[in-house]
Amino acid sequence: MSARTRSFHVTAAVLGLWLVVLSAVGAGDTGGQGSRGSVSVLATWTGDEGAAFRELLKSFTDESGIRVDYQGTTALREVLSSEVKAGTPPDIAVLPSPGELATYAHALVPLEKVLPPATLAAYGPLWKPAPRGDGAVYGIAVKADLKSIVWYDKSRHHRRELPALAARDGQWCAGMGGDATSGWPGTDWIEDILLQQQGKAVYGAWATGRLKWTDRRIGQAWRTWGALFGKGAARTALLTDFRDAGRKLFAARPPCALEHQGSFIRGGYPPKDRARASFAFSTGLIPGADRGSTAREVSADFAAMFHQTRQSRRLLAYLASAGAQTAWAQSTPRGRTRPFFANSEVPVEVQRDDGVARPIAEALGDSGSLCLDASDAMPIRMRLAFQRAALAYLSDVGKGPDALLTSLEKVRTDLRREPGRTWLSTVCG
Numbered sequence: 285m286s287a288r289t290r291s292f293h294v295t296a297a298v299l300g301l302w303l304v305v306l307s308a309v310g311a312g313d314t315g316g317q318g319s320r321g322s323v324s325v326l327a328t329w330t331g332d333e334g335a336a337f338r339e340l341l342k343s344f345t346d347e348s349g350i351r352v353d354y355q356g357t358t359a360l361r362e363v364l365s366s367e368v369k370a371g372t373p374p375d376i377a378v379l380p381s382p383g384e385l386a387t388y389a390h391a392l393v394p395l396e397k398v399l400p401p402a403t404l405a406a407y408g409p410l411w412k413p414a415p416r417g418d419g420a421v422y423g424i425a426v427k428a429d430l431k432s433i434v435w436y437d438k439s440r441h442h443r444r445e446l447p448a449l450a451a452r453d454g455q456w457c458a459g460m461g462g463d464a465t466s467g468w469p470g471t472d473w474i475e476d477i478l479l480q481q482q483g484k485a486v487y488g489a490w491a492t493g494r495l496k497w498t499d500r501r502i503g504q505a506w507r508t509w510g511a512l513f514g515k516g517a518a519r520t521a522l523l524t525d526f527r528d529a530g531r532k533l534f535a536a537r538p539p540c541a542l543e544h545q546g547s548f549i550r551g552g553y554p555p556k557d558r559a560r561a562s563f564a565f566s567t568g569l570i571p572g573a574d575r576g577s578t579a580r581e582v583s584a585d586f587a588a589m590f591h592q593t594r595q596s597r598r599l600l601a602y603l604a605s606a607g608a609q610t611a612w613a614q615s616t617p618r619g620r621t622r623p624f625f626a627n628s629e630v631p632v633e634v635q636r637d638d639g640v641a642r643p644i645a646e647a648l649g650d651s652g653s654l655c656l657d658a659s660d661a662m663p664i665r666m667r668l669a670f671q672r673a674a675l676a677y678l679s680d681v682g683k684g685p686d687a688l689l690t691s692l693e694k695v696r697t698d699l700r701r702e703p704g705r706t707w708l709s710t711v712c713g
Contacts, residue, residue, distance in 0.1 A: 320349040323595040326364060327378035327585070330356040332551070332620060340612045344602050350595045358463065361664070364388070368590075375596040376603075378426065379586050381660035383667060385423040386415035386706040393589040394420040398597050403604050408651035410713040411584060411626040415706050423586030425626040426603045430644050431546040431581040431657060432476050434569055437533045438562035441541060449541045450569040453514050457540040458521040459529030460675060469526045470509070470674030471659040471667075473544055476566055476581050478505040480573035484655055484712045487579075491658035493666075493700055493707040497693040498686075506677065506685035508571055518678040527552055534560060542569070546583060547644045551621035558621070562640055579712075580647055583657045584626060606630045624648055655712040663705060669695045 334356040341352040411425035489495040530543040534557035606629035613622040613634040635641035673688040
């Protein structure tokens with residue numbers, strides 16, 4: 285073989301190798317032909333929720349050609365904090381609280397530069413927080429839940445029986461366990477009691493750090509909560525995971541009859557019992573509540589952008605759109621509960637003929653009556669201290685909350701003095 289022939293074969297082999305490499309790189313970037321780049325997303329959704337969200341992202345990829353690298357984790361706070369410190373945050377993160385949105389606001393892209401005006405207009409102010417006080421929106425609620433509700437087994441109890449059940453010892457199914465966030469079901473209880481007893485103005489002042497924890501009205505809410513639990517029920521709640529508490533409603537011989545928990549919990553009830561679950565607003569079941577109140581506590585998952593690219597802009601606009609959210613609900617497998625949304629253009633009809641889900645969807649649309657979960661809106665250190673205090677209070681209800689409230693007030697005072705520490709300016713519609 286001549287030198288020229290050998291040279292030709294070597295060159296052809298090299299070119300062939302490069303073609304293989306380039307083909308592999310292209311497949312890795314796109315997941316298929318016609319890729320238009322990629323975008324990374326971090327959120328808390330795993331299990332069935334994660335699977336449903338991945339299906340939505342697949343629909344986006346099929347439509348746009350943009351690949352989505354999704355990471356779902358129950359340790360979002362730790363993962364995101366680590367990635368932000370390393371300078372490698374995801375393009376988009378879906379944060380489970382406006383307080384965390386405020387924590388990262390300095391690193392986020394204002395969404396007025398990203399989302400179409402018509403999309404932003406479909407959300408009330410409550411659902412698009414401006415945590416830096418400059419009016420700029422840094423997150424938008426792509427999923428929502430109603431919290432001021434109480435669940436019961438409608439095959440055993442009629443709604444008119446609930447006030448008497450609520451006042452009876454031992455009738456509350458409760459679980460404080462929640463992995464690294466244990467105690468948050470207790471903070472939900474206290475927040476809702478305060479909202480129903482004192483109204484939106486007092487609740488809002490407290491949630492935004494303008495009202496002392498030692499205020500008598502805050503103490504009244506804690507004592508009301510403690511009075512609903514005897515020592516035995518309090519101990520059981522401390523030893524029970526929140527995901528297991530409501531399952532007791534449907535036992536052959538249920539030890540309790542009511543669960544104070546957000547709308548998402550229905551999806552965690554045993555599938556065979558889910559159709560028996562119904563709810564009532566908590567207003568009529570909380571001692572000392574204003575019976576005429578229409579105030580409701582809510583929570584949401586807020587999509588935020590760390591990196592503005594053509595791909596991330598397109599995905600965020602998709603996630604916030606009524607069309608994508610309608611498809612998200614409609615693609616939920618039969619037998620599972622559909623998600624709820626804050627977008628006013630998502631029709632209530634996406635909940636089909638579900639007589640439980642539709643009233644919840646309607647309540648979420650009444651933004652003037654709604655207040656964001658108070659602890660979700662607080663700085664992370666305040667929120668964690670609140671969760672720990674709720675656990676400590678249940679461990680010795682007879683001792684009263686005064687010492688705990690004094691400690692929490694010190695945390696609030698310290699945080700208010702810290703330069704650059706961001707509290708939301710409002711939490712109610």
